[in-house]
Amino acid sequence: MALMPDRAAALARDAADPLAAAREQFVAADSDPIYMDGNSLGRLPRATMTHLRRVVEDEWGTQLIRGWGTGWYEAPQRIGDRLGTLLGAAAGQVVMCDSTSVNLFKVLLAALALRPQRRTIVSDVLNFPSDLYLAQGCAALLGGRHHLRLVPSHDSLTISAADLADAIDDDTAVVMLTHVAFKSGAIHDMAAITAAAHAAGALVIWDLSHSAGVLPIELDACRVDFAVGCSYKYLNGGPGAPGYVYVNAAWHEQALSPIWGWFGQHQPFGFALDYTPAAGIARFLAGTPPILALAAIEPAVEQLAEVGIAAIRAKSLALTGYAIELFDALLAPVGYTLGSPRDPARLGGHVSVRHPAGYQINRALIERLAVIPDFREPDNIRLGMSPLTTRFVDVWETADRLRRAVVDGHYQAFAAQRRAVT
Ligand SMILES: Cc1ncc(COP(=O)(O)O)c(C=O)c1O
DSSP: OTTHHHHHHHHHHHHTOTTGGGGGGBOOOTTSOEEOBTTTSOOOBHHHHHHHHHIIIIIIIIIGGGGGGTTTTTHHHHHHHHHHHHHTOOTTSEEEOSOHHHHHHHHHHHHHHHSTTOOEEEEETTSOHHHHHHHHHHHHHTTSOOEEEEEOOSSSSOOOHHHHHHHOOTTEEEEEEESBOTTTOBBOOHHHHHHHHHHTTOEEEEEOTTTTTTSOOOTTTTTOSEEEEOSSSTTOOOTTOOOEEEEOGGGTTTOOOSOOOGGGBSOGGGOOSSOOBOSGGGGGOOSOOOHHHHHHHHHHHHHHHHHOHHHHHHHHHHHHHHHHHHIIIIIGGGTOEEOSOSOGGGBOSEEEEEOTTHHHHHHHHHHTSOEEOEEETTTEEEEEOOTTTOOHHHHHHHHHHHHHHHHTOGGGGSOSOOOSOO
16 A cells, blocks of 8 residues: 555656557557567557458458559558658668568678678677577678677676777678667667777668667668668567668668569569669568568558657656666565666666566566566566557556565466476
8 A cells, every 4th residue: 555656656647648648549458467568569559450451351352463553562662661760761771571580681691792801790799699690690601701799798788889899890891789689678879889880891780679669760860881670569560570671872782682582673573584683772672572461560650650759769768767766666675686777868668677586577477467578588577668558557567566576475386497488
């Protein structure tokens, strides 16, 4: 009962939230468990259901093959351009296709080919492992002459900008980083690192999976060379939604995808026997675009673009700031540590809290306490807050239940056995 005024304060924040009504545009019942995993899989927008039904029934069902002439063919670029407004990218530089992993393969090989004399790929130990596997795979494919240099972390949350700058030298071909770290939520300084890489003659690739749709990004203004990302997190595109590729217009003539498919050919329906790359970003397409999956992402991107990234970031900062306030008041006293940077300027859309029994606590939250966060080894419970759907009262309830999971011993019922997907 002593904590009730805090819950009332959370409700007051919701009442004053200018984006509160946006939640009604999503499938989200008050009786559902509290969803704190929008940084892994965003909620379903209501507009997506209507749009998908229309595309399936009217376009696929009725128009059949004629759909390619009435909007399907342009969908990867059309949606890419709209997404570009959230990424600081002028039209013609973003295309929706493939998965983030496949897109990273494409742009990494394209970038390495643009720096043929150089042998080092610089990344960091907090990067998403799939990105590092891709770099290892590309190095092996190129005969093992390339070397992946991983900048260490001193605090397991952040990477020092000075260490990163020191790691870039005249052998660096590519600096390949994830803008917002998947565990801690720490933000890299895109402008400074891109400038440092360019000063050393290297190119940059940014993975925007954890930043697109939740914070402002300025790809063009930072003169980023390449970027990739997924659209199933804050972009709400649905499970396994297509990823995207950004290639700065400055590279459109020279950069080549290593996958020479017919949709990247300059005349796919010319059926020439030799490959000539399409002009512009289209050359990073490979095969037939997944029209139904693209139909799912289009209304979701539209919705975010209409709200605008400044308002989204303002709400995100309020949510993460509140989560850290509640961490200090409720969670630090019962043995949690903060797994994210405190400085709002260096924090993305999620907050991690750590506890030696993190795995069991996460299971207790999901199975007993009606909260869905996620867990990342070894001890991180990630609290993903989606600015359009997460309420301040959700954050309060999550903090209170995290506290209760420990003080009431709920977590003890769950063995420390790990499951691959949590
Ligand atoms: C930062 C980052 N990069 C890459 C990936 C891999 O994306 P995909 O499985 O869609 O290829 C993920 C997946 O969560 C991610 O978080």
